[in-house]
Amino acid sequence: MVENERRLSAKTIRDGVLEAVGDIFWTIIAIASIWVGSGILVGASPITILGMLWGSFLICSGALLIYLVWWYYR
DSSP: OOOOOOOOOHHHHHHHHHHHHHHHHHHHHHHHHHHHHHHHHHHOOTTOHHHHHHHHHHHHHHHHHHHIIIIITO
């Protein structure tokens, strides 16, 4: 019988849990950023160019954060 079992140490489990919690945290931050940015963008009048730029920045940074958390570092 060949013992080719993979045993999980406490450190491996802890690292996996911390990584999952970090992913969830940054995903919530990204979704909140997109939500606030879209609210600013929809509510901004055409006169407030700064508001439109800030809303667009929040949407793009939230989308970039989701990409980095879920695809780039996998």
